[in-house]
Amino acid sequence: MCFMLPTDRRYSPVAAPTPPTKSKFLGRLPLPERTYVADALRTETVGGVLLLVAAIAALIWANTFGASYESLRGLHFGPGFLGLDLSVQHWAADGLLAIFFFVAGIELKRELVAGELRDPKAAALPVIAALCGMAVPALVYVVVNVMGDGSTDGWAVPTATDIAFALAVLAVIGTSLPSALRAFLLTLAVVDDLFAILIIAVFFTSDINFAALGGAVVGLAVFWLLLRANVRGWYVYVPLALVIWGLMYNSGVHATIAGVAMGLMLRCSRREGEEHSPGEHIEHLVRPLSAGLAVPLFALFSAGVSVSGGALADVFTKPETLGVVLGLVVGKALGIFGGTWLAARFTKAELNDDLVWPDVFAIASLAGIGFTVSLLIGELAFTDDLELADEVKAAVLIGSLIAAILSGVLLKLRVRKYRALYDEEERDEDMDGIPDIYEVGKPDYHLRMAEIYDTKAAEHRRLAELYAGSGNDDVPGASRDDGAGPA
Secondary structure, three states: OOOOOHHHHHOOOOOOOOOOOEEEOOOOOOOOHHHHHHHHHHHHHHHHHHHHHHHHHHHHHHOOOOOHHHHHHOOOOOOOOOOOOOOOOOOOOHHHHHHHHHOOOOOOOHHHHHHOOOOHHHHHHHHHHHHHHHHHHHHHHHHHHHHHOOHHOOOOOOOOOOOHHHHHHHHHOOOOOOOHHHHHHHHHHHHHHHHHHHHHHHHHHOOOOOHHHHHHHHHHHHHHHHHOOOOOOHHHHHHHHHHHHHHHHHHHHOOOOOOOOHHHHHHOOOOOOOOOOOHHHHHHHHHHHHHHHHHHHHHHHHHHOOHHHHHHHHHOOHHHHHHHHHHHOOOOOOHHHHHHHHHHHHHHOEEEOOOOOEEEEEEEOOOOOOHHHHHHHHHHHHOOHHHHHHHHHHHHHHHOOOOOOHHHHHOOOOOHHHHHHHHHOOOOOOOOOHHHOOOEEEEHHHHHHHHHHHHHHHHHHHHHHHHOOOOOOOOOOOOHHOOOOOO
């Protein structure tokens, strides 16, 4: 009897198992996503600068000619028979911010169907980071107020991030972040806005008028059906949107929820032959109105609070205001950074090789700038105590200022690295409108680059022969004749 080894084991040894590859966190964005993020943040940056100017104007106005400021924002107008006889301040908070939340609804819909949130695995990390970035500030606020015997009604004030104000800070300090960090900040803000909307809808809804709410729901259903029937024309949708908004306001549910609902109904996925989806097109039209008019006007009529020495001292002594400041400065940074680190650890996601974890902490600190939604929630949380509401607004301003300074210092420490990464992403030597970093490996691109370098080489050979024939090797400017050099 003879024994033979199995042939597959003798001649086909089993290869060692390949370890699973880890996904990259904050890696390079796909080109369409990068283009969208760049366009969106460009508009938000301009809006953020206007927002900053409006906030400063409100503070100066309120602290120099306070009587006229209070008189103007307390001025009432509107059709009273429709329940819309509102003050200027309320028109800004309930009316103009509906435009802001409409854009936020479109952003959220696009992120869910075409952006960073469309893939549940990829979305897990920024969603967890955003949730932790809301939960930890709320916890910080509650702990401070429980220990200090303060009111816990303002727990939601430090949970919001203001993307426009954050981008204004980046514009002021002159930091050009790589697209991955900018997209991460935008995704955080989108998720943040979503949960801020839910908080407003659930915790700050007064007595509900079911008749008005039912009318708003019917209006939203008509809005949805018109979209599905591909009905076009602003003259159809704008009047309908105003009716829906008015019914939502009278229902007791915060009127900005109407804006979010309509934004979420728009189609944000592109069909064959479409350069932009309807949602992207409308967002492109409405975003400048939101960032350039609605939000700055809201800031103008909401940020005007007293900043006297006594008021500033109270911010750091009262538990409500101290909780807001610590929530924005400490809670946001620790929540987002801790949530991101834990999510990356458990999902086995590796950080982009070009970045380090302090970069994530700097972005987390930048997210501590909470302005628009924080001011709105502060008004809603303390409607029965206007003095405390103003003190909480002052705390939002001071907390946001501290977060801006802290993040600005941290980002400046890495500004050279960010500039190098940004320049690499923007480099387009073949002048075809597509950054070169996205074309490496494509034959056409390399052929174009070869032709460009051949042309440069031929020109330098011609110049070399010209100068050699002149008999003078030291021709002034010969080494920098055309400014051409290696890329």
